[in-house]
Amino acid sequence: MDAQKSPDFHFYADFEKKEVLDNSGRLVGTIHDIALSLEPFPRATHLILRKGLIKRRYAVVPWEKIERILLTIHLQFSREEIPFMDGAPSFEFTLVRDILDQQVVDTNGQKVIRVNDAHLIQVERDIRIVHVDVGIRGIVRRLGWQWWVDPFVEIFLARTDYLKDNLINWRYIQPLAIHPQKGTLKLTLDQKQLATIPSPDISELMQKMDAHQRLALFKSIAPDWRPGVFSNFDLLLQKELLENMDLKEAAELLSKAPADQTTDLLEEIPKSVADSLLALMETTKARRLSALLGYTSDSAGGLMTTEMITAPHTATVADIVERLRPLKDQLETMDFVYLVEGESRLVGQVLLRRLLLASPAEAASQYAYPRPIYARAKDSLREVAFLMEKYRLASIPVVNNGKERYLQGVITIDDILERIIPFAWKRRAKMTTP
Secondary structure (H helix, E strand, C coil): CCCCCCCEEEEHHHCCCCEEECCCCCEEEEEEEEEECCCCCCEEEEEEEEECCCCCEEEEEEHHHEEEECCCEEECCCHHHCCCECCCCCCCCEHHHHCCCCEEEECCCCEEEECCEEEEEEECCEEEEEEEECCHHHHHHHHCCHHHHHHHHHHHCCCCHHHCCCEEEHHHEEECCECCCCCCECCCCCHHHHCCCCHHHHHHHHHCCCHHHHHHHHHHCCHHHHHHHHCCCCHHHHHHHHHCCCHHHHHHHHCCCCHHHHHHHHHHCCHHHHHHHHHHCCHHHHHHHHHHCCCCCCEHHHHCECCCCEEECCCEHHHHHHHHHHHHHHHHHCCEEEEEECCCEEEEEEEHHHHHCCCCCCEHHHHCCCCCCCEECCCEHHHHHHHHHHCCCCEEEEECCCCCCEEEEEEEHHHHHHHHHHHHHHHHHHHHCC
């Protein structure tokens, strides 16, 4: 039994513009590009050739029709059997068009990088991408200058990092090539790999992309992951993404995004568009957002979110615990359960941690504050901050007024800090300006 041939490694620069010969050794053309499969380590599927200096013509050769790969590529058939065409052939994913000199996402280093060369592994005639080269040496290699630059660096700049190839394993690479019909990225990573990147890091990566790449990556990630990524964008980027989505997609996204962020965003877009989005949303969510839109941004109503935990004032501890089960992912940001009478009149508030120590059969109201502490929807930012500081609260409920006390939403300490910190920095800058 023959021993399996050990693999050879090449850089694409070794093949770039190299000659392709037929089975008689006659020139067919030069390498123009290589079509690739969309898989974890993309495999070469077709060779794209070109010929002609003034009027270029192109041909496609299936990879299995290649006889051998040396300094030149030899085909299994004669050049008369190869039909050339005027325009470059279209493939979903190719090495030169979609990878070389393009930006890609390094999901391990969590950054956007530029590819200068591709590192290839060859076993028999099969070739796959295994690394991308993002170093200066990759550029020098592609320009054909390595023969004199490398010796020069070895003699005069021996301590430089230039001679170390800056390679990144392909398993961590996601190209930013956009599918022309779908408008999504041509994914070489699976959703599980993408999902290993925290939402804030994906959002930060997307901020370094252009608008088209940003939208394509956003559309490529799993729908249930999008709201978390979206919520980490600033208002301008949220607006940009929203403007490039169809109404149904946008409504579905906003219905899962934090209510306070959604309100800010709806205030920034034309009223007719906001109304259309609200009409497409789930009724309860739309009603809450419509209420939030009626308040100024520096009032309690403008600061609050409508995402909170409520329960009837007659509920037992067991009733509330059962209500909390589907909300387990949200409990980190919620510290109170608000007890309401009728539809929404606030009559009490209970710390979640107190309920954890209570008997399931007991009434939750037994563990409520003696009287509810709340802000009114028209209270100013200063008044809300004063109440939260006075009672040492991380969140405070908002009611319509002090008489009826219909529960409208809740304000968290994060909501307050988001408004106060920029103001404080501006004041500090003015005070330190000479």
